[in-house]
Amino acid sequence: MIGNVYSTICPGCNFGCGLYIRENGELEVDFRKSSPANAGKLCRFGMSLPRFYTPARSIVDGRETTLDEAAKEAAKRISSTKGSVAFLSLGNTTCEEHLAFQKLAESFGSLYTGVELGALPGDVHQTLSVGIPYSEIEAAKHIVLFIDPYEQYPLIVRRLLLAKKKGAKITSIWWKDMPLADENLRPADTSKLQLTGDSLIIADFHPLSDTEQVKSLLALAKNAGAKITFLKPFVNSTGAYILSMDAKQKSLAQLIEDINKGTIKTLFCLESDILELMPEAIAKLTNLIVQTGQESAITKKAHIVIAHEPLYKKRGTLINNEGRAQAPGGAGTGGLEALGTIAGTKFDFDSLHESVKKMIGITAVDEFTVPAYERPTYAAPRATAKPPDAKILLASVYNPFMWSGLADDNDFVELSLNMVRALKLLKGGTVKINYNGSLLEKKFKVAPVQDNVLLTGKRIGIEKGAITPVEVSR
Amino acid sequence: MQKGEMFLGWSTKEDIRKRGGSGGLVTSVLAAALDKKLVDSVVVLKKINDFEAVPVITSDVNEVLNSAGSLHSVPSNFAKLIANKNLKVALPAKGCDVRGIIEQGKRNTIKLDNTFIIGLNCGGSMHPTVTREMLEVMYKIRPEDVHGEEIEKGKLIFETKDGKEHAITIDELEEKGYGRRESCRYCTIKIPNNADLACGNWGVTGELAGKATFVEVNSEKGAELLQNAVDAGYVQIQKPDEKGIAARARIKGAMEGLSRKWKEKVFIPMDNRLEYFRKELENCIDCGACKTVCPTCSCGDVSKCTEFHYRGDAYKMSMYHLVRFLHLADSCIGCGQCTDVCPVDIPLTRLYRRFANPVQEELKYEPGMDLRRPPYFEVKLND
Numbered sequence: 001m002i003g004n005v006y007s008t009i010c011p012g013c014n015f016g017c018g019l020y021i022r023e024n025g026e027l028e029v030d031f032r033k034s035s036p037a038n039a040g041k042l043c044r045f046g047m048s049l050p051r052f053y054t055p056a057r058s059i060v061d062g063r064e065t066t067l068d069e070a071a072k073e074a075a076k077r078i079s080s081t082k083g084s085v086a087f088l089s090l091g092n093t094t095c096e097e098h099l100a101f102q103k104l105a106e107s108f109g110s111l112y113t114g115v116e117l118g119a120l121p122g123d124v125h126q127t128l129s130v131g132i133p134y135s136e137i138e139a140a141k142h143i144v145l146f147i148d149p150y151e152q153y154p155l156i157v158r159r160l161l162l163a164k165k166k167g168a169k170i171t172s173i174w175w176k177d178m179p180l181a182d183e184n185l186r187p188a189d190t191s192k193l194q195l196t197g198d199s200l201i202i203a204d205f206h207p208l209s210d211t212e213q214v215k216s217l218l219a220l221a222k223n224a225g226a227k228i229t230f231l232k233p234f235v236n237s238t239g240a241y242i243l244s245m246d247a248k249q250k251s252l253a254q255l256i257e258d259i260n261k262g263t264i265k266t267l268f269c270l271e272s273d274i275l276e277l278m279p280e281a282i283a284k285l286t287n288l289i290v291q292t293g294q295e296s297a298i299t300k301k302a303h304i305v306i307a308h309e310p311l312y313k314k315r316g317t318l319i320n321n322e323g324r325a326q327a328p329g330g331a332g333t334g335g336l337e338a339l340g341t342i343a344g345t346k347f348d349f350d351s352l353h354e355s356v357k358k359m360i361g362i363t364a365v366d367e368f369t370v371p372a373y374e375r376p377t378y379a380a381p382r383a384t385a386k387p388p389d390a391k392i393l394l395a396s397v398y399n400p401f402m403w404s405g406l407a408d409d410n411d412f413v414e415l416s417l418n419m420v421r422a423l424k425l426l427k428g429g430t431v432k433i434n435y436n437g438s439l440l441e442k443k444f445k446v447a448p449v450q451d452n453v454l455l456t457g458k459r460i461g462i463e464k465g466a467i468t469p470v471e472v473s474r
Numbered sequence: 475m476q477k478g479e480m481f482l483g484w485s486t487k488e489d490i491r492k493r494g495g496s497g498g499l500v501t502s503v504l505a506a507a508l509d510k511k512l513v514d515s516v517v518v519l520k521k522i523n524d525f526e527a528v529p530v531i532t533s534d535v536n537e538v539l540n541s542a543g544s545l546h547s548v549p550s551n552f553a554k555l556i557a558n559k560n561l562k563v564a565l566p567a568k569g570c571d572v573r574g575i576i577e578q579g580k581r582n583t584i585k586l587d588n589t590f591i592i593g594l595n596c597g598g599s600m601h602p603t604v605t606r607e608m609l610e611v612m613y614k615i616r617p618e619d620v621h622g623e624e625i626e627k628g629k630l631i632f633e634t635k636d637g638k639e640h641a642i643t644i645d646e647l648e649e650k651g652y653g654r655r656e657s658c659r660y661c662t663i664k665i666p667n668n669a670d671l672a673c674g675n676w677g678v679t680g681e682l683a684g685k686a687t688f689v690e691v692n693s694e695k696g697a698e699l700l701q702n703a704v705d706a707g708y709v710q711i712q713k714p715d716e717k718g719i720a721a722r723a724r725i726k727g728a729m730e731g732l733s734r735k736w737k738e739k740v741f742i743p744m745d746n747r748l749e750y751f752r753k754e755l756e757n758c759i760d761c762g763a764c765k766t767v768c769p770t771c772s773c774g775d776v777s778k779c780t781e782f783h784y785r786g787d788a789y790k791m792s793m794y795h796l797v798r799f800l801h802l803a804d805s806c807i808g809c810g811q812c813t814d815v816c817p818v819d820i821p822l823t824r825l826y827r828r829f830a831n832p833v834q835e836e837l838k839y840e841p842g843m844d845l846r847r848p849p850y851f852e853v854k855l856n857d
């Protein structure tokens with residue numbers, strides 16, 4: 001912290017974009033042009049951080065209280081429901097807090113990181129956890145995208161354009177044409193892909209990833225001798241996955257199942273708003289405990305909110321997609337203290353920090369150096385990805401706004417001109433979307449999208465995972 | 475002391491004189507303004523390293539004194555920093571900072587009467603990330619090993635911690651895509667006579683070279699600022715000799731000539747402008763950073779460029795940019811900030827200047843150089 005300015009990392013995704021936050025009554029975002037991941041540049045989400053960082057208040061059953069009281073009450077409820085408590089940390093906090101949380105989970109319940117690492121062979125865990133340096137992306141000769149870079153990980157776009165300037169060919173495999181791609185293929189045409197040892201596949205890995213699809217991409221890369229890198233949506237996804245690699249952990253799908261079965265009654269979310277991802281399951285909980293630095297949809301539903309400093313005021317370590325260690329910017333350890341109160345112990349920052357460095361394999365946090373990570377070979381996993389067979393699909397394009405539940409200016413679906421013609425949609429009008437009897441009317445934007453697909457960058461409330469079969473009409 | 479006078483000056487505090495870019499005069503003038511309550515606050519850069527400094531608004535004289543030194547790889551943007559804060563403030567400012575502040579003044583977000591601007595001569599600034607890469611690729615040195623840097627006789631010289639100097643001509647660096655930011659190459663405001671004072675090392679010769687700053691007093695406010703620093707015992711000044719004055723004018727002329735050449739090189743006339751603009755803008759992700767950072771824009775959240783633009787529209791070219799191209803044609807100062815912050819590397823300043831160059835030439839209007847109202851302000855509905 002310098003004066004009222006924090007040099008911090010954007011919490012929108014795992015890209016690791018550096019910025020300044022100036023506290024000046026209101027929050028101001030300023031551009032930290034020396035930041036190695038993004039040269040100071042920020043996407044729509046980064047520019048929206050003053051809105052994201054709405055301070056949270058500690059609450060117990062609707063009554064405002066202190067952090068300490070909220071943590072003590074959380075401790076009581078966790079002990080009284082021991083055995084049916086789930087601890088969820090998607091990777092939105094520092095390594096040090098995540099590690100303390102993991103210890104807490106080990107003694108009181110089970111840890112959920114959201115991703116389905118357990119369903120994937122152990123020899124691919126490292127590849128899924130740590131991506132390759134952005135400089136390697138810029139140097140690639142052939143890049144194959146299984147993401148929408150513009151919507152999902154916007155700061156990757158300039159790296160792709162730089163690669164292109166140096167002669168790289170870019171192939172996009174997506175439901176929509178990408179302006180930067182030299183070749184646009186649709187997901188169903190993946191078999192037409194020509195990969196070589198010079199190819200680099202860029203995909204993403206997150207709690208809603210289809211495990212079979214992840215396996216098939218890993219196999220695709222392995223069989224062609226191509227490189228593969230996975231981008232991730234949470235500011236410390238990489239840190240969380242490395243730290244939890246050997247821990248027993250469960251996925252989001254398992255969490256929903258456990259809540260539905262009634263084996264989980266208390267859920268403790270650390271800096272993780274999963275309300276939009278599992279609203280029905282959340283409603284079934286006896287205790288929803290949320291520890292967070294900012295207000296969001298889930299804090300309004302929680303029985304207990306343990307509110308502490310936001311990420312930009314925290315002390316600790318974040319690991320970005322490349323494996324680069326960065327500091328979130330502050331000196332606050334309120335989160336760790338709360339976790340200590342709940343665990344009935346005192347978590348010492350310095351010793352946690354030492355453990356983190358050891359587990360990550362670094363001796364110091366130096367944002368200008370990407371540590372050399374092991375890149376173990378793996379056996380091509382056997383995958384049984386099957387293409388969705390519905391006639392019309394609604395595909396969710398997960399982006400930082402969706403993951404954090406922050407509203408964006410995108411209340412429309414994208415669809416093709418052919419669909420407009422087939423349905424005789426009116427310019428400036430809406431399209432009706434029907435799923436299992438739920439009917440929605442949405443504005444639409446005409447884009448070069450696959451003819452039987454609707455794309456949404458916002459949750460519209462009828463989704464069944466990343467892809468939902470729907471019917472459409474005028 | 476009067477408007478139009480020129481001096482050579484330096485800090486009376488030895489350590490500040492040493493740490494200063496050229497004699498620590500600017501730092502001392504700022505500190506004296508705060509100390510003697512000419513202003514309530516001062517903007518300074520808090521140095522992290524040679525490639526990073528955080529702009530802060532401070533009322534602490536010691537903090538001001540600690541900020542001495544020129545950072546060529548910190549393309550700061552002070553106009554937006556002080557806008558809408560109702561400050562009585564003194565600040566150092568590159569030519570583009572000065573222009574931005576004056577334009578904000580015209581739009582009533584900064585009170586110019588309460589703003590003391592110490593202009594810095596500026597041959598150009600560099601983007602820190604580009605500089606780091608340049609050090610590794612061109613100079614073969616680690617950025618962490620850099621101890622200091624200077625520009626001499628057309629060469630950019632880095633000194634490393636082992637005391638060695640590493641020099642490459644700026645021409646060679648810029649040919650390879652390094653060196654100054656593109657907008658700095660064609661910027662013609664080399665001596666900011668639009669500020670209250672214009673300070674720089676050009677014209678400081680002989681024994682004083684590197685140990686004093688050449689100051690030109692451009693306004694009564696400037697005279698007050700400098701006299702205050704002299705009276706408070708912060709700076710010492712003397713008259714420059716004719717040789718120095720002539721040298722300064724000569725370098726200024728040469729630099730302006732070079733800028734004009736760059737302008738011709740960058741803005742080659744083109745056919746099919748529509749396709750060019752469409753292609754350059756096709757990667758835009760609607761982040762709005764170019765508007766946020768723009769030092770002449772004073773519109774809040776509700777503005778024409780955002781109101782006419784809907785993300786659900788499928789126009790071939792975004793209405794947001796089209797409105798901005800028009801809206802800024804009279805007011806763009808070519809500072810390069812929009813290009814700096816664009817997340818998809820659109821060369822925005824170049825696009826804005828494609829509109830602004832002919833319009834500003836036609837209207838004989840140079841935004842931020844004086845208090846003339848922007849020509850578009852004069853367009854009334856019944857005209």
Ligand SMILES: Cc1cc2nc3c(=O)[nH]c(=O)nc-3n(C[C@H](O)[C@H](O)[C@H](O)COP(=O)(O)OP(=O)(O)OC[C@H]3O[C@@H](n4cnc5c(N)ncnc54)[C@H](O)[C@@H]3O)c2cc1C
Binds near residue numbers: 546548550
């Ligand atoms: C980017 C840049 C380019 C320059 N180019 C030339 C040139 O070509 N010819 C010439 O005669 N003079 C140039 N100068 C001015 C010169 O380097 C000295 O700053 C000037 O002579 C004043 O010296 P000083 O010792 O009195 O300043 P100091 O006492 O060292 O004070 C310098 C002040 O400038 C501020 N500052 C430092 N870096 C920046 C920055 N990047 N942007 C805004 N404020 C900053 C500091 O916070 C401090 O307040 C340049 C300065 C900069 C910052």
Ligand code: SF4
Binds near residue numbers: 012016041047153
């Ligand atoms: S959301 Fe991701 S891409 Fe966007 S600014 Fe934040 S870290 Fe960068």
